[in-house]
Amino acid sequence: MIVENLAEVERKICAACERAGRARDEVVLIAVSKTKPVSMIEELLPGGTRDFGENKVQELCEKYEQLPKDIRWHLIGHLQRNKVKYVVDKACLIHSLDSLRLAETISMEAVKRQLTVPVLIEVNVAGEESKFGVSPEETEDLIREIAKLPGILVQGLMTIAPFTADPEENRTHFSNLKKLCVDIKMKNIDNVTMSVLSMGMTGDYEVAIEEGATMVRVGTGIFGERNYR
Numbered sequence: 001m002i003v004e005n006l007a008e009v010e011r012k013i014c015a016a017c018e019r020a021g022r023a024r025d026e027v028v029l030i031a032v033s034k035t036k037p038v039s040m041i042e043e044l045l046p047g048g049t050r051d052f053g054e055n056k057v058q059e060l061c062e063k064y065e066q067l068p069k070d071i072r073w074h075l076i077g078h079l080q081r082n083k084v085k086y087v088v089d090k091a092c093l094i095h096s097l098d099s100l101r102l103a104e105t106i107s108m109e110a111v112k113r114q115l116t117v118p119v120l121i122e123v124n125v126a127g128e129e130s131k132f133g134v135s136p137e138e139t140e141d142l143i144r145e146i147a148k149l150p151g152i153l154v155q156g157l158m159t160i161a162p163f164t165a166d167p168e169e170n171r172t173h174f175s176n177l178k179k180l181c182v183d184i185k186m187k188n189i190d191n192v193t194m195s196v197l198s199m200g201m202t203g204d205y206e207v208a209i210e211e212g213a214t215m216v217r218v219g220t221g222i223f224g225e226r227n228y229r
């Protein structure tokens with residue numbers, strides 16, 4: 001079932017790339033495996049899937065220990081400063097950096113371990129009270145401050161768009177984030193590539209791709225509904 005779901009998502013990604021005149025290899029599909037057992041992840045390994053997303057540090061670390069080391073683990077959930085030390089050497093990309101204080105902690109840990117930690121800045125595109133992330137207006141200033149820190153590399157932006165039944169409602173948010181990314185990229189800030197745009201989930205990844213996403217994070221569409229208990 002999971003393999004079939006993945007094939008269906010893959011087909012829709014290809015179609016969205018085609019509509020947008022983009023190459024399929026411009027978009028990385030992250031299979032969001034949070035709350036799902038290791039056995040479900042293992043079902044996808046023979047087909048070549050290696051990018052998996054987790055939103056909790058502890059769960060990421062547990063799965064990291066149990067699964068092959070060539071898996072690329074993306075930390076997509078809110079990160080607390082006291083958890084940074086557990087995850088900096090396990091995540092290939094932290095999608096949820098949203099404060100200078102957190103960046104300073106990541107930087108300190110990176111320097112201590114002689115690592116360079118790639119990060120995305122989480123932007124709250126719709127100004128939702130309930131969401132983490134910085135406002136679009138604050139984003140460039142935050143990036144300029146983070147760029148001065150050693151051991152941390154800003155690769156782009158991430159957003160969690162509003163939950164909506166009609167993905168078209170998020171199109172403007174996605175295109176605004178793309179614009180913001182391009183604007184900041186043009187400033188050529190040292191240690192800032194702005195090459196990654198992580199946006200789009202099960203409900204809206206096709207629209208996100210049409211608007212320039214380079215990473216989409218799909219959970220339910222691959223693994224089925226989550227049961228949080």
Ligand SMILES: *Cc1c(COP(=O)(O)O)cnc(C)c1O
Nearest residue numbers: 032055076201202217218219220
């Ligand atoms: C859970 C989660 C996803 C995946 O959501 P689905 O709607 O199940 O595809 C994507 N991004 C983040 C940050 C998440 O927490």
